[in-house]
Amino acid sequence: MLMLLDTPSLYFRAYYGIPESMTAPDGMPVNAVRGLIDMIATLVRSHSPTELVACMDADWRPAFRVAAIPTYKAHRVAQGNQEEIPDTLAPQVPVIEEVLAALGIATIGVAGYEADDVIGTLAVRQRGAVEIVTGDRDLFQLVDDAQPCRVLYTVRGIRNLQMVDEAFVAAKYGIPGRAYADFATLRGDPSDGLPGVPGIGEKTAAALITRFGSLEALLAATGDDGFPAGARNKLAAARDYLAVAPAVVAVAHDVPIPDVDLRVPSAPRDSARLVELADRYGLDSPLNRLLPVLAR
Numbered sequence: 397m398l399m400l401l402d403t404p405s406l407y408f409r410a411y412y413g414i415p416e417s418m419t420a421p422d423g424m425p426v427n428a429v430r431g432l433i434d435m436i437a438t439l440v441r442s443h444s445p446t447e448l449v450a451c452m453d454a455d456w457r458p459a460f461r462v463a464a465i466p467t468y469k470a471h472r473v474a475q476g477n478q479e480e481i482p483d484t485l486a487p488q489v490p491v492i493e494e495v496l497a498a499l500g501i502a503t504i505g506v507a508g509y510e511a512d513d514v515i516g517t518l519a520v521r522q523r524g525a526v527e528i529v530t531g532d533r534d535l536f537q538l539v540d541d542a543q544p545c546r547v548l549y550t551v552r553g554i555r556n557l558q559m560v561d562e563a564f565v566a567a568k569y570g571i572p573g574r575a576y577a578d579f580a581t582l583r584g585d586p587s588d589g590l591p592g593v594p595g596i597g598e599k600t601a602a603a604l605i606t607r608f609g610s611l612e613a614l615l616a617a618t619g620d621d622g623f624p625a626g627a628r629n630k631l632a633a634a635r636d637y638l639a640v641a642p643a644v645v646a647v648a649h650d651v652p653i654p655d656v657d658l659r660v661p662s663a664p665r666d667s668a669r670l671v672e673l674a675d676r677y678g679l680d681s682p683l684n685r686l687l688p689v690l691a692r
Contacts, residue, residue, distance in 0.1 A: 402535065429495065434682050457479070
């Protein structure tokens with residue numbers, strides 16, 4: 397089984413869930429680093445993946461999405477095109493990357509793409525089972541019972557994951573289990589700066605997608621007799637948005653993934669470097685919890 401980690405989602409969760417009083421010997425907060433290491437230990441112990449990838453944001457706000465919808469994540473820009481990120485979290489991200497590299501856990505970020513796109517590409521090209529660990533509902537669009545591909549949703553914590561499959565999506569949103577991206581395009585997502593179609597909320601979006609099966613079929617039917625007049629007018633007014641939004645909402649499936657060994661390492665790739673990092677950042681305890689799990 398291939399496990400794909402939405403690493404930014406997880407280290408943000410760790411950062412906000414663990415006190416900043418958890419520090420390195422020099423006083424630098426390492427709550428996100430320690431929390432992520434413990435999350436990985438819990439996930440590997442509980443789910444026994446044979447392959448594991450820490451997917452990263454090489455570009456948190458890709459140009460192709462901003463060109464299509466300029467408001468995309470605009471409210472989260474600090475300056476230039478830099479993401480607004482807590483001052484005490486930013487220095488921890490390179491440490492996370494160094495620790496993962498020393499452990500030998502595959503870490504993939506591709507220029508011009510978000511972690512979601514790396515996840516989407518790896519998930520659709522995988523022939524066997526996939527589990528995606530994330531707190532981001534956008535990745536619900538990848539669930540596929542036939543593969544199977546499911547999302548382990550962290551909203552209730554890493555020890556109390558919600559397993560999201562097609563039945564979960566259908567029950568939660570009242571839509572076909574594979575239709576989350578079409579539904580989200582209509583409804584919009586303020587957290588990502590996606591406006592949606594004005595006047596079409598969650599219930600109407602769900603009703604329309606359920607009735608017509610997909611956004612493509614819905615738009616093709618707007619000229620038919622019997623199409624709801626109110627919805628027709630709202631969709632017509634949003635035609636410019638609807639022309640570009642699907643490509644923004646959809647995670648990419650064609651990211652050029654580098655050739656990397658995805659197998660869960662049974663021993664660190666660079667033991668000497670891992671010891672250096674453990675000493676410098678005070679990571680002995682979480683690493684001593686993770687390493688025996690990897691070695692099983």
